Amino acid sequence: MIGRLPLDEQLDALRAVLSRNDVLTEVLARTATLGLPGWYLTAGCLFQTVWNVVTDRPPAHGIKDYDVFYFDDRDLSWEAEDAVIKAGREVFAGLPAEVEIRNEARVHLWYEEKFGVPCPPHESSEAAIDCFAATTCCLGVRLEGDGRWRVYAPHGLSDVFHLVVRPNPVLAPRAVYEAKAARWRTQWPELTVLDWP
Template identity: 80%
Template sequence: MIGRLELDDLRSSLSRNETLLSVLERTASLRLPGWYLTAGCLFQTVWNVVTDRPPTAGIKDYDVFYFDDSDLSWEAEDRVIKAAEQAFAGLAADVEIRNEARVHLWYEQKFGVACPPYDSTEAAIDSFAATTCCLGVRLEPSGEWRVYAPHGLTDVFNLVLRPNPVLAPRSVYETKAARWREQWPELTVLPWPID
């Protein structure tokens, strides 16, 4: 359970990244089913704030996940991607948008392990290579922030990278950890568990 103070700290930290706020607002306008802004842009913004860096330092892109299992064709996802390109036009950031209902169709070819079909965006977030990365935020129609953080926020604020060996291979975790540690040397990277 995430406490009110942690949620307030998260919102305060993320609100320092104006690009992130714009992505949230523009994504909300697309009205995608089950969407979240997720992954690196969130925890990296927190890391930047905690370590007194500019809020956008080292952020490669902004990932938006949504879940629509009514049409698993590439064409349906591509229509959403094209609509998003218009919504994000003029924004000085790369925004990648993906239908998590389709991940099982391409994951094994890209990462070498099979991915069972997800039943929600939350299930996709649960399978990130590090528990620290398992974080999603969206704007509800009311304007309230909805935060999904199944492992809490303590590691995010304490700069601890903890492996999450539910799907992604060890190599994915270690590659990401090495890249992030170059940018944020303050990170504590916990080792992949030995079987």
Template identity: 75%
Template sequence: MIGRLPLDEQLAALESTLARNEVLLEVLDRAVVLDLPGWHLTAGCLFQAVWNVVTGRPPGHGIKDYDLFYFSDTDLSWEAEDSAIRAAGEAFAGVPVHVEVRNEARVHLWYKQKFGVPCAPYDCTEAAIESFAATTCCLGVRQEPDGRWRVYEPHGPADVFNLVVRPNPVLAPRAVYEAKAARRRDQWPELTVLDWPS
């Protein structure tokens, strides 16, 4: 079982597993050209790709979009973020998926309105990744210009490989965790979804 291997072997297995998703590789290659500060490909396109491989599904099964986070706090205007989104639209033209680009330096400006709880400003992309509703989702990958991958996984990849969804009650409310977990279990019934802590 991959989740029981030493960490360096788990990370190697993670990279080789993700590399089975050709669309994901294409998005990483094109993201390098954008050169967005502190960027990471993150969220469902990563852990769901692993779930697909582990459960014998096609690598892209159930992945609705590819989240590309970056961090730029020099200009927090919507116009600056929209400029990056438009540049990404050109960079990802022809890729058969939606790539959603977001500046994580701006999340605190809209988070409460969307999720009902305040969010303190992040100081980097990694801080945003750490605040996902499930620890299993706290995963980011970027590709360096020389082709090497950098993986950010603060909780380790064992739960991802073991199909465990574990709550991460640092920011998102319980209802968000439970709604997302229910949707994911509908698509991947093999998941073990752990209860929100009492």
């Protein structure tokens, strides 16, 4: 089982598995051209690709969108973020998937209105990834200038490869975790969903 391999072999396995999703690798390559500070491709498109490969589904099965985080606290205006989103639309044109770009330096400005709890300002894209509702989601990948993959996985990769959904009660409310877990379980019934503490 991949989750029991040494960490360097888990990273190799992650790259091999994610590389089977052609849309994902194209999003990585195109995002790298945007020059976004502290960017990562993150969340569902990553762990769901792993779930698909582990359960013998097509690599892109059930993936709703591809989330790109970046961190730029020099200008917190919506206009600055919207300019990046519009540039992204051009870069991702023709892809058979929706790509959502968000400046994680701005999340605290809208999070409470959307989710009902306040969000302290993030200090980096990594800090934002740390706050996903499930630890399984806390995963980010980006292409460095030399073609190397940078992987951020603060909770490791074992749960991802073992199809375990574990709550991460640091920010998102219980209802968000349970709604996401229920939705995922309809598409990947093999998941083990752990209860909110």
